[in-house]
Amino acid sequence: MPFSQIARSISASATLKLNAQAARMRAAGEPVIHLGGGEPKSPAPASAIDAGVAMLKTGEIRYTPAAGTPAMRDAIIAYTERYYGRKVDRANVMASAGAKQAIMVAMMALVDPGDEIVFPVPYWVSYPDMTRLAGGRPVPVRPADGSLEPAVAEMEAALTDRTRAILLNSPNNPSGHVYSDAFIRAMVKLCEDRDIYLLMDDIYHRLVFDGRKALHCYDCTDRSVDDAKIVVLNGVSKQYAMTGFRIGWAVGPRELISAMSNIQSHQSGGPCSLSQVAAAAAIAGQQGSVARLREELEIRRNELVALLGDVPGVKIHVPGGTFYGFCDFSAHDTDSARLSAYLLDKVQVVTVPGIEFGLDGFLRLSFCGPIEDVREGVRRIKWLLDPASPPELAAGDRVFRK
Ligand SMILES: Cc1ncc(COP(=O)(O)O)c(C=O)c1O
Incomplete structure (x- = not known):
């Protein structure tokens, strides 16, 4: 008997599948660069670990309210005031x-069968399937070639009475x-108008x-959190x-939050109580680890951009944030799934095909791992794709052949 329509319309997350494949190859002793x-x-x-350990030792690990403990919600309230300048209360x-x-619960609270969620390309892998899981129709909006941000008019043209x-x-991942600030402002206005x-x-x-800040949407409206239709x-x-x-x-x-909490109460109940204690402590604790992470990522971003500059035929849009570089490999192969499989097969470098994010011809290269992996990964890619490179490449005790 076939499984449900939903089960048949959803595929496993491509990135989680790749993680599992890389782990299997590593376990088999392969020199995989992920x-x-x-x-x-x-x-x-440390604040999160200490708080989690202390709670675990009490042995009292229980259910929590579906929307989270009062302490967790208070930590989110403090976070919202600190980083968004908005005072909210627990009901928000x-x-x-x-x-x-x-995200999933928000979609379930908003979408009836056939309703649409509109998002720019490239998008996070899960958005289309999450929309389908909620019964909706994903509407990706492609930017003009060479751009990573659709024009406002293109977003507007994608809206229908089902949006x-x-x-x-x-x-963006x-x-x-x-x-751009102009794009975020325009999206806030468009949503208000519609x-x-x-x-x-x-x-x-x-x-x-680069010392920049991502403009946040509450800065683009005078409406209160209850009146603005922003989540x-x-x-x-x-x-x-x-x-x-x-x-x-x-x-x-x-x-909306109340409707979402009702859904969550039947779907999973409150999130893990131990994790809530640790997360609240992370938010309330020293923020030095976030600053250090950002600095390290910026160094790795710079290295990735510089190294890729030497790979013939590859273009990278310099990432302004996150830990991903989205690189145009279409001069080598316009089929990103095929190219990604080729890199894994020939030089054991794991990349994510751009097609998973709605844009073929690109590969996503992460720099969240050690800087040595970024260097070695790009070294192998460069060797494989450069027709002028020698026929063999030594990598530790392994020799790759073209
Ligand atoms: C764009 C984006 N949104 C949401 C998530 C989900 O994060 P989590 O469920 O771990 O909080 C991810 C994780 O990769 C992401 O990249």
Whole structure:
């Protein structure tokens, strides 16, 4: 008997599949260089570990309210005031098992079958399938060739009477692009004019380089958090290097947050109580680890950009934030899945095909791992793609052949 229509319309996350494949190859002793990852490797902040350990020792690890503990929600309130300059109260915030769940639950609260969510290309891999899971129709908007930001008119043209929300992620996974202030302002205005929601995935908003800041949407409206149809989605995964804790959150109008909390209460219940304690402590604690992470990433970003400059035929849009470089390899192969498989097969470098993000001909190269991996990964790619390079390349005790 076939599985449900939903099960048949969804595929496994491409990035999680690649992670599993890289882990299998490493376990088999292969010298894999993983430029496909999506998590910083620095340790979680000491404040988070200490608070988590202390709680674990009490042995009292229980259910929490569906929207998160009062202490976790208070930490999100403090975060919102500190980084967005907005005072909200507990009814405006919901903690989830990662930003992923917060986005999913927001979609489930907004979308009826056939409703549309509009987002720019390139997009985070999960957005189309999440929209489908919620019963909706994903509407990706391609920018003009050579750009990573659609024109406002292109976004506007994609809106229909079925559009429930525009979904933005700035800085962006996979491109590292920080959307221009003018674009963010225009999207806030467009959503207000059309009376639709703006879902703002801010998971990388503190990982921005060159002394810049990503403009946040509350700075573009005079409306209160309850009146603005804006939902800010965020979490501890990237900025605090706490991916495995699985804590994210949503901030938005109280009626929507209440509907989302009802959905979450039946879907999973409150997020892990131990993780909430650790996440709240990370938010309240010293913020030095975030600054250090951003500085290290900026160094690695600079290195990646410089090294790729030497690879014939490859163009990189300099990432303004995140830990991803989105590189145009179309001069070598316009089929990014084929090129990614070729790199893995020939020189054991893991990359993510651009097609997974809606843009073929590109590969996403992560620089969240050690700088040596960035150097070695690009060295192998350059050797393989450069017709003038020698037929063999030594990598430790391994020799690659063309
Ligand atoms: C753009 C974007 N949004 C959301 C998430 C989900 O983060 P988490 O569920 O770990 O909080 C990710 C993770 O890769 C991401 O890249």
